[in-house]
Amino acid sequence: MAEEHTRSFTTKRGEFTVRVMQDKLAAHAEEDVRHAKSDRKFNIRVKQDDVCLLDALAKTHGVTRSTLINQILHDILRDELLSIEEGDARVLLAHVADLSASYDDLSLPWVYDALGPNFRHMLHSMLEYSNPHGQPPDVSMPAGYQYTEEDYRSPTYLGLRDKLKGLAK
């Protein structure tokens, strides 16, 4: 079996042998199956007049009926989630749902929807103070010292900031 995944070839620099480790490949394959896109189907009861409108709107927008239903379903579920006023309960529900999902790298998980305003607050805080807590940076300086970004930003942040400024010019 291992022979099938070993290849030797000669270049100007000499002979190379390339080997694919079968056991590790299998481990990754299992992981891929675990993260494979859900193939779950639902049978939804839809009023006949709604089917007429779904089909007409789908045709207008150049999408399938299924795509349009999916979009409507997503909006319904997101609004249900956001209707929970208590942030901790909202995030818990989103997190539990996310645990069952196999997202690809481009998908936004439910917790992102659930955090909504908090996420924006964290984003602002990270950009403003380099921490997610909304607190001014804790730097020990003499009283009256006016600290600058250089006192509390990470070196990577400062370097990247300067590079990005350069790009903007």
Next chain:
Amino acid sequence: MTNGILSKLINEISEAQADARAESYSMVNVRPGDKVAVMLDLLSKLAGKSPSALITDEISRRLAEYAASSTINADAIMDAAEHALEREHAYGFQEGSALDYLQKAGILEIEDPIKKQMGEILISSKKI
């Protein structure tokens, strides 16, 4: 008096049609993305209802909102209304359907043959 008798008759016909049409559903097979599927599953378990029972009525309302959200959809609404009214015994839209919502919101108006005929009779009787 004639007007009252006919109005009652028309109302009864309309109600009977609405009741009959309210039962008309189609089962639509949907294969949503993983994100929608997991939340739909979770909420249906929490609510103790099937996914279908959970969202059937809400779909109609959301569909109406979606349709009403852009003037681009005017022709689609007209096409859907025509298609829905072409069905046998249809004098109006299914109660609680998106088209029904649009009609109740004043976005969509229909003039059915009975009402049209009634109007003509009333106009001609006034002339006499």
